[in-house]
Amino acid sequence: MLDPAGKLPKAPGMSVAQLTIDLAAVVANWRALDRAGSAETGAVVKADAYGLGIDDVGPALAKAGARHFFVAAAEEGVALRRALGPGPVIYVFSGHMAGDADVIRTAALVPLINSVDQLLCHVESLPGHPFGVQLDSGMNRLGMEPSEWAALRDLALAQKPELIMSHLACADEPKHPMNTQQLNTFLGMTQDVDVPRSLAATGGILLGPAYHFELTRPGVGLYGGLPFVDAVPVVTLDIPVIQTREVQVGESVGYGNAFVADRVTKVATIAAGYADGLIRAMGPRAALTAEGVKVPVIGRVSMDMLTVDITDVAGEPESLQMLGAHQSVDTVAEYAGTIGYEVLTSLGARYKRTYVPHT
């Protein structure tokens, strides 16, 4: 092997895109959502904190005062426990899955039990270990159905769950009748139950205090995404220019000759593509900015590169910006026909990541 003395450089040069993650903005968003009501405010940090890095985002939120965290799977809970140390409560949405007892016990996780099977698995393998209950109030994705819960409720409550929760299917659409329908179902299922309750993620928090119960659990709003329209932007993505060229009228650019120039066009090839999470579908509609000037993507998105029409930019920009003050994750999501959540969770592994600390 080369590099026995550790001589290979660790710091990337200028050839990779720079992703800046503003932890102070994450904390500001958490505080703003915390002020939206009187419930305690948790934090959803699944999917590596929506792609932004659980090792940095988790501790920043804990320092700001968050005491209840939510992850998707037990493995994520282990990573979060390493980052947070003992103390904060870590809930697992997928509940107690077969084979996870050791992980749940050792990392002190609180599985959100989704079914009779999971409840039996939990009380048999980890008697006395804390758990929560996830109810299905109508989304039909995770959690116990009303009939299942009715049959199991007394047994489950005797085991003293720490939380009872459910999830809204249409909270991004405040006027959708599904919201009140799920609220009423959840109220019915938890009537006379003396256990802390949680129904609202970011969208639910914005629906108002009736949806807050004892604990809210914002996710996407922390990271600057809709439906939290007042969110502070969190991510900036600057992509270096590899080279520029002048393309003549009638010449094509990129795979499949997808773009043909109808004017003399200055083309910049920049160093990020769909392997970096710049979703390939955004190709024909996407744009970036060069010092605030909007510059359109032309041709297809390549695996490691984009080609951009910078004819209208003066000078030779060293990089173009995909995310930042001029363009949010939701704008980029629109280019790709998706939602800001997917733009966040797709942010690539090749970016050089810099964290602005929360002081």
Place this chain on the structure above:
Amino acid sequence: MLDPAGKLPKAPGMSVAQLTIDLAAVVANWRALDRAGSAETGAVVKADAYGLGIDDVGPALAKAGARHFFVAAAEEGVALRRALGPGPVIYVFSGHMAGDADVIRTAALVPLINSVDQLLCHVESLPGHPFGVQLDSGMNRLGMEPSEWAALRDLALAQKPELIMSHLACADEPKHPMNTQQLNTFLGMTQDVDVPRSLAATGGILLGPAYHFELTRPGVGLYGGLPFVDAVPVVTLDIPVIQTREVQVGESVGYGNAFVADRVTKVATIAAGYADGLIRAMGPRAALTAEGVKVPVIGRVSMDMLTVDITDVAGEPESLQMLGAHQSVDTVAEYAGTIGYEVLTSLGARYKRTYVPHT
């Protein structure tokens, strides 16, 4: 911090999806493409070996006989050099970018120079260090234009480049006139040049020996993707079932109530979603298999979950298969309206990865 004694378990349980990567299949594909002509056969391992892991794929290909590797950026070259040790040649498609001289020198990389600026940067910062030249034969993405090359050619050749290469824009479409046009441009630009040449990636190899020159550089075909129709499948992805439920006629499933049941439907919620690279756009069209039986995705793809109609499956499957013998990366790409390349490079970080060794 918890876990001072390293007590937190490292092995995932059953709650995450299992991604199996068959290195023997990668090697078989490399050998098949190597037999397609008499040129030397390199290997493209950019984007973390198309998402499959450069640390495992790189050494397997080197052991099989590959001596020329290609990455997108210098940082990837450093990772590959660590995995391969000294010996194999590592080319960098983005060339010599400002600030990369130390990385290029220490990791013994060969930048593929794309412009006059890059050539000047290279000979000034690393005189005598090996390099190659990338020519633009019509794609207008990377490489020197014919006019630029004509002006620079004698100067560049005096510095003794190790390789002269270009890239085809339409090689996936064998009958596209762009192929012969680029071939002729490349032949013209390299006439009477006594330097090894490379034009063909997977698609170019399949166009026939006229496109092979001295070195070919297959990428996607190694990993089981089109246009190499005879590729051996490389990846298998099995996703565990979190829970199942019966949904009544008229009930909805998932975000936005996107699916409404028109029959009593058995729904499985499984533990992978768009944060794992199961592109959200595939939602309405996608399917998985349960012991070979095709089962359709219903509702929207969630961040960490999919909901699947398993009404027609007997028994209680423990997992459903997204990729494998019954469904290729290109089939899944069709569901999402994209190409197999993007399905590969999006494969998620939460999967438990198992490598079938190349013996």
